[in-house]
Amino acid sequence: MPDAGSQSYKTDVIIIGAGPVGLFAIFELGLLGLSSHVVDILDRPGGQCAELYPEKAILDIPSRLKITGQELSQDLMAQAAPFHPTFHFQQMAEKLEKLESGHWRLVTDLGTVIEAPVIVVAGGGGSFMPKKPKLERLEEFENKSLFYSVRKMEQFRGKNVLIAGGGDSALDWVVNLQPVVAGMSLVHRRNEFRGMQVTVDQMYSLVEAGKVSLQIGDILRLNGDNGQLKSVTLKNAEKGEWDVACDAMLAFYGLTMKLGPIADWGLNLEHNHVPVSTENFETSTPGIFCIGDMCAYPGKLKLILSGFHESALMAHGCFHYARPNQKLRFEHTTSSSAIQAKIGAS
Ligand SMILES: Cc1cc2nc3c(=O)[nH]c(=O)nc-3n(C[C@H](O)[C@H](O)[C@H](O)COP(=O)(O)OP(=O)(O)OC[C@H]3O[C@@H](n4cnc5c(N)ncnc54)[C@H](O)[C@@H]3O)c2cc1C
Numbered sequence: 039m040p041d042a043g044s045q046s047y048k049t050d051v052i053i054i055g056a057g058p059v060g061l062f063a064i065f066e067l068g069l070l071g072l073s074s075h076v077v078d079i080l081d082r083p084g085g086q087c088a089e090l091y092p093e094k095a096i097l098d099i100p101s102r103l104k105i106t107g108q109e110l111s112q113d114l115m116a117q118a119a120p121f122h123p124t125f126h127f128q129q130m131a132e133k134l135e136k137l138e139s140g141h142w143r144l145v146t147d148l149g150t151v152i153e154a155p156v157i158v159v160a161g162g163g164g165s166f167m168p169k170k171p172k173l174e175r176l177e178e179f180e181n182k183s184l185f186y187s188v189r190k191m192e193q194f195r196g197k198n199v200l201i202a203g204g205g206d207s208a209l210d211w212v213v214n215l216q217p218v219v220a221g222m223s224l225v226h227r228r229n230e231f232r233g234m235q236v237t238v239d240q241m242y243s244l245v246e247a248g249k250v251s252l253q254i255g256d257i258l259r260l261n262g263d264n265g266q267l268k269s270v271t272l273k274n275a276e277k278g279e280w281d282v283a284c285d286a287m288l289a290f291y292g293l294t295m296k297l298g299p300i301a302d303w304g305l306n307l308e309h310n311h312v313p314v315s316t317e318n319f320e321t322s323t324p325g326i327f328c329i330g331d332m333c334a335y336p337g338k339l340k341l342i343l344s345g346f347h348e349s350a351l352m353a354h355g356c357f358h359y360a361r362p363n364q365k366l367r368f369e370h371t372t373s374s375s376a377i378q379a380k381i382g383a384s
Pocket of ligand 1: 078080085096098130132161162166297299300343
């Protein structure tokens with residue numbers, strides 16, 4: 039679940055993006071004693087690994103002979119955990135401004151405010167945005183009674199909810215929201231689902247128990263007034279057209295990646311990538327660093343292992359902003375008792 043938003047925080051480093059590279063950055067910053075807050079528009083860590091290929095085997099992570107996208111995300115979370123990062127999921131890093139103190143203030147679309155001396159952009163291919171259905175009057179209902187994510191389950195308590203889609207997100211929310219809503223319909227164009235088998239089975243059990251109404255057809259029209267949905271008109275070859283009543287709709291048609299608000303932060307973009315110095319991965323704006331798929335430099339390879347290397351050098355660059363009066367002492371994890379104590383590995 040996301041945090042409630044609208045709160046203020048101070049930290050050493052704000053990381054934008056909880057993809058594999060943003061997650062490893064928490065660890066590298068933590069080794070140097072720097073704390074992090076991490077913002078991601080997704081509802082879980084892992085970026086592309088968790089969202090695009092969670093069950094595929096990655097074969098080129100050094101020393102890991104074979105690891106799935108999901109396992110890598112989990113292991114990176116475990117590796118970062120001793121440094122107690124704070125995550126702000128399901129929030130878009132939206133506005134960035136420089137304060138008179140020289141620090142940065144980041145504001146998310148939920149109104150969370152975070153201040154820090156350093157920003158690390160680990161935005162990968164950009165923020166994941168929902169694919170929208172091509173329907174007339176869509177904008178009239180969006181964010182009023184039609185949504186693309188669940189930020190607070192309470193918002194749907196006692197409502198008659200229609201979920202559209204046939205993948206993991208649609209099925210997960212059918213199963214998770216069903217106990218709190220008054221009525222639940224699932225609409226998909228065919229009676230075949232792409233989700234994990236266990237969730238598909240759970241959904242069919244709820245249909246058999248009469249707790250979910252499964253509707254097979256294409257959505258033709260949205261019906262309602264002043265942003266409030268009353269029903270959705272469906273169509274298929276056998277039944278023709280029919281209406282399904284609802285007062286809230288959740289559309290899960292997959293995600294696409296867009297650069298988003300980062301494009302407005304004055305980062306001297308080149309083809310939607312941020313040029314950096316390979317010495318420390320700082321951008322042309324002092325105090326803003328960029329690592330992972332979003333950064334650009336001669337010879338850049340969009341590989342997870344490249345992002346890991348970039349994280350280590352970036353952390354050393356960040357240290358000078360976060361601790362301007364301290365000297366950085368380079369230590370190996372094998373020989374530093376301070377680091378071992380922090381990680382609990384002595
Ligand atoms: C199908 C596929 C297979 C792949 N296989 C391999 C492989 O075998 N080996 C390998 O090394 N690499 C592989 N890759 C590439 C690898 O996934 C990427 O290099 C890696 O994910 C980059 O990590 P990242 O953390 O930089 O970015 P991402 O994983 O893209 O994460 C960036 C995160 O930032 C978030 N974000 C961006 N902007 C904002 C914002 N404004 N507000 C909030 N959140 C924001 C996004 O939501 C996202 O979660 C593969 C990629 C794909 C698509």
